[in-house]
Amino acid sequence: MEYNPNEFEKKWRSFWEENEIYKVTNDFSKPKYYVLDMFPYPSGSGLHVGHPLGYVASDIFSRRKRMQGFNVLHPMGYDAFGLPAEQYAITIGVHPAKSTNDNIKKYRNQLDNLAFSYDWSRQVNTSDPAYYKWTQWIFIQLYNHYYDQAADKAMPIENLKAIFEKEGSKGAKAANSLDEDFTAAEWNAMSEKDQMSVLMNYRLVYRKAGMVNWCQELGTVLANDEVVNGVSERGGYPVTKKTILQWSLRTTAYAERLLNGLDNVDWSDALKTQQRNWIGRSEGASVFFKIKDHEANIEVFTTRPDTIFGATYMVLAPEHDLISKITTAAQKEEIAAYLAYVKSRSDVDRMSEVKKVTGAFTGAYAINPITNTAIPIWTAEYVLAGYGTGAIMAVPSDDDRDKAFAEHFNLPIIDVVDKTDYPGATLSDKVGKMINSDYLNGMEVKEAIEKMNSIIEEKGLGKCKINYKLRDANYSRQRYWGEPIPITYDEEGKDQPLAWNDLPLELPEMADYKPGNSTDSPLARNTEWVNSFAQGQLETDTMPGFAGSSWYFLRYMDPDNPNEFASEEALKYWESVDLYIGGAEHAVGHLMYSRMWHKFLFDIGKVPTDEPFKKLVNQGMIQGVIEYLYMKTEKTNGYSHFLCAGLAKKMEIPSDQIAQIPIHVDMVQDYGSAQSYLNIESIQKFIEWRPEYKDAIFECPNGTFHKGNFTPQNGATDSSLRTESVVGKMSKRYFNVINPDRVIEQYGSDCLRMYEMFLGPLEAAKPWDTQGIEGVYKFLKRFWSLFYTNEKFTVSDEEPTKAEYKVLHTAIKKVNTDVDRLAFNTGVSAFMVCTNDLKKMKCNKRAILAPLLTLLSPFAPHIADELWNQLGHSTSIALEAYPEFDPTYLVEDSITYPVSINGKKRATIDCAPDLPKEEIEKMALEVEQIQKWLEGKTVRKIIVVPKRMVNIVVG
RNA sequence: GCGGGUGUGGUGAAAUUGGUAGACACGCUAGACUUAGGAUCUAGUGCCGCGAGGCUUGGGGGUUCGAGUCCCUCCACCCGCACCA
Incomplete structure (x- = not known):
């Protein structure tokens, strides 16, 4: 009998399901191991061959751990809320709840085909009320806590009230977004409403005015990715900034702990560095500059207080509150014009035109607190409202941007650091000797910074401060498809969370869930729902996509618990994720928010660890080959003109006269190879697919194809039109997506799994090679044939030779160390070597093949169970013990x-x-x-x- | 610009601690069995050379008995962040 996976793979998948082979119990007597995959967002297009790469890796790892006696938690679920789901639903005109469920079914089917050993009874769906009840519960916990910087942890907001009553705001060292201090007397005199607004500035989720992308023409708020080049993605209408009240997550309170926690996790350096950069810790000083003829002060943050003698002007971000207050009458017009200009520019413009120097003078002057000289105050878009204090003291001698600005506007430049001792040092390097700086003169920069810091603190001009690039995360979406925020507002506007037993606050069914005609979320139109609680009107914004994904891995531990997000015992047992595999695109989003939530839950005693993911690995992308046709940018006699790629190169046509048109890879002969081409039949197919090119000319070296006729040259009868093959993203827009279902139809699921692993290192990006899979298929055939002689299942009970044992144990050793270090590609090759060796020895002995089968089973579970069954067993091989390596078999004679x-x-x-x-x-x-x-x-x-x-x- | 990563045959790659570079595959070449082969099997396959032999892990330099691996330097490509005070 030949190896024919289609004959038995489905059978085994049903067997596993019916017998609940992968069911995980909270059996606390066994050692635990938690292997987590980043759960997918179930998109409409389903999985392509790249998605399961990490899933296969973690599955092999989990299966082996299980066979080694561990209780392995290896679950899967769906990140089902969020903008893409809603957009997809709007596009196809189906309610997101329905389209999401349909997509989940599609995903489930595809995942099942790949034979993952998930315990599906633990499945999690972030859009399920039974799940998001707990997302809302955590939201309320965040709402009810503030960050106490003295205790360095989250504390109940009630504690804060008690402190305010006795000592006012100065009594608490708490992370907040409040500008002014207040005394105990002031606090006690406040109305309840005012007290609530004060407290809002301390909560870990809090409401503040925030900017959104507002599109007047569409009459709606747009997400960042719906804005392309400053205009709306749909329609291309202008987008402006609008300030509305929004919920924020106080991630910044945890900045230091998020940074320090990285030292204790086993993640790649690349990923840790990305997170460190994102947090962007910098030490410096915040200094107050008085404004001439005004009460107000300008606070700046600087990492270079030593250069304060060289501060010759100041710059406020265009969004800075003080601009309107300090601008002189004479400068009003100029400032207004400048602010209008800035407003017209999108974030993308501002980012892409970094080199462009723009700005305007306010007419006002600030007093340098150290030199007591008056320096002009400007506004310029190179100063960002969201970073530091939104204001800088400009030191043109020691900062590239300040220098460019000063040169452009003819502002004075005073050299304060002499770098002659440090050839090659750039402006921003903190080295050199101080000059032109009074009492700092002659000091090294480092020394001068310390000196200046102490002077600033002593004189009360400011204080030393640590600043973070990290910003509080916007936590509101003016959208339908997300978790409703469980907060109400009474007639006075006082906020109040829902009671525990009012949760979950369910997302109401709405026929019209499209974004509305205002900055309000679609939920605002459902007045019945908004008014469904006596305590006040419901918040109508919903939570962002990353809310549900910030804690899903905890729910898997105890997925059906109606009383808690997970029981204490389950949390204590499963503790945290031992191995997390997922894409690198979540490096700073999901992975940062999950860590923050986890630290918060740790603070309030709900989880046993401070970090959620011990070891984290990013799988690389599986790329595709994009096949391009070359088309002349200029038409020939009014016809589109395609050229053979070889011809175009020979003719050395400049690249600006050639357009590359991606073509569906199914139409290309020898797809993926350097010789890929179209024959006349494939050109016909291409024309049928893209009728706009039906009259196009296709010029090949041996002739020309036009309107259904091939005109040969030089007596040729046939010709080929070469395409250009380029390795790139596998994506719908390049028509090069490989669907795993089709690969499975042709080669079987085991083959796909092993081939994905065989392609190369887990973490590397690598192209999918359609031909390469043959090698793995041949291997499986060979492996199968070890059990068959003359088409009959034949396994001998003879005692193996030393040489045969050696082959087996070499494989056991190699596969084990390879799986340990997640080197699945070399693990697969170890199986190939072993099979080739046994084949040469004509070995069909049970004592060799049975352990080899168990060794293979995590990689190729179907063939393993099929042959295991043929060996006379009635249970799944997944329940067997993993073979152990015996070094005595590897002792060499010479x-x-x-x-x-x-x-x-x-x-x-x-x-x-x-x-x-x-x-x-x-x-x-x-x-x-x-x-x-x-x-x-x-x-x-x-x-x-x-x-x-x-x-x-x-x- | 800053940060991270990667450069090894025609291709994907391997080499766990400095110790036989190119395992395992794809592709290619030749042969066998075949009416046929996109099936299977056998042999060969880094480059140069008839050969002895020489060269070879992006380039250059260094440490070492010995370097793909360590150090210095330059180059190319990929990814992330991007006016961060």
């Missing part, structure tokens, strides 16, 4: 030493493993080929590395 002369290999010798060094040296020198190299030379030294090599140094 060792082959390479013998090198001056590091170049010239011969090999075989010696007994325990032969003393002197004997090995003697043997090596006696070899004929070596003798030849020693002629006329002196042996200076012989190096013998036991069990490795011999090197003879001559001269």
